[in-house]
Amino acid sequence: MEKVEMKNIGFLGAGSMTEAMIEGMISRQFVTPDRIVIMNRTNAHRLAELEEKYGVRTLQNAEMLLRHSNVLVLAMKPIDAAQALESIQPFLTDQHVIISVLAGITTSYIEGSIQTKTPIVRVMPNTSAAIGYSATAIARGEYATDEHLSFTQKLFETIGTVVQVREEKLNAITGLSGSGPAYFYYMVECMEKAAILNGIDQKTARQLIIQTITGAAKMLNETNFEASHLRERVTSPGGTTQAGLTILEKYKYEEAITACITEAGKRSEELGKHLERQNHF
Known part of the structure; x- marks a missing residue:
């Protein structure tokens, strides 16, 4: 199996x-700045x-971007x-590797649009990538190999942790970790309001x-105990923690979390299908 030979990494899209x-790539010395090429359609x-x-x-020409890059990251808005894809299609070959961070857009849609056997890896990071703590899931398209997955994993490990999954799991993962930071931010909002009251x-x-959230995350990560075990360890019968947890159970906390993640995953699937219909050539 051929190793992915990285010449330059091209980005189509210049957002966050x-x-x-x-x-992440530069700070972790994954690649030097001179080997990164960025193209953005409108915002010079x-x-x-x-x-x-x-x-x-930086460039504003698709042909030059593909000529100077053998790894192409699709990072524009999904609606675009x-x-x-139409702009890059004439210049793509099966020697390129496409890494797509387009939420909801499937590898089969991209493959159908470009009409080449270019390997594609689809990626679902989250917004904590901005500080190097993304929880990222990656999945291969039809023509991607283990080497393409390995290369993509190493790239995204520069901005957090990475798991490999089957593509059909990515909508559920969007509901879990893609949208996940917002759930914790909302919990913090509620806890702050309760504290003030x-x-x-x-x-x-x-x-x-x-600090409580950070400590709990480290306990989960470093002890390798199940969350239920750690919860039980700090919950004394008739104690303060038990009193709080009883209220959460009364207000169906578990059901709310389950419905939240499930609905977000369903919405990811719906939006993806809508975008693909909208973007149909």
Whole structure:
């Protein structure tokens, strides 16, 4: 099996995910800035900003982007997928590798649009990529090999952790970890409000909540105990924790979380199908 020979990494799109990936790759020495090429369809100011900040190269020509890159990251808005794929299609070969971070857009749709046997890996990161803590899932398309998956995993490990899954799981994963940060932010909002109602100032509450979440995450990660085991260890019968958990059970906390993740996953699937219908050539 051939190893993926990385010459240059090209980005089609210059938004926040592109910047997070660039920063991660450069800081982790995955690639040097001169081997990163970025193209953005309309915003020349944004390209100049990234070029100045990171020392990367920028272009506004699809043919030149594909000529100078053998790894292409699709990072434009999903609604612009059809136009973007149409612009690169004449210049793609099976020697390129496409990495797609387009939410909801399947590899089969991209393969059908470009009409080549170009390997495609679909990726679902989350917004914590901005600080190097993304929880990312990756899945291969029809022509991608284990080597393409391995290369993509190493790339995304520069901005967090990575798991390999089958593509049909990505909508559910979008509901779980793709949207996941927002669930925790909402929980923090609620905890801050509860703290204020109980006489704790917001600054103190925020500090305590963040450390509590961080500590709980580290306990899960470093002890390898199941969450239920850790919960039971800190829950004494008739104690304060039990009193709080009883209220969560009363208000159907588990059912709410399950419905939340399930509905977000369903919406991801719906939006993907809608985008593919909209973007149909």
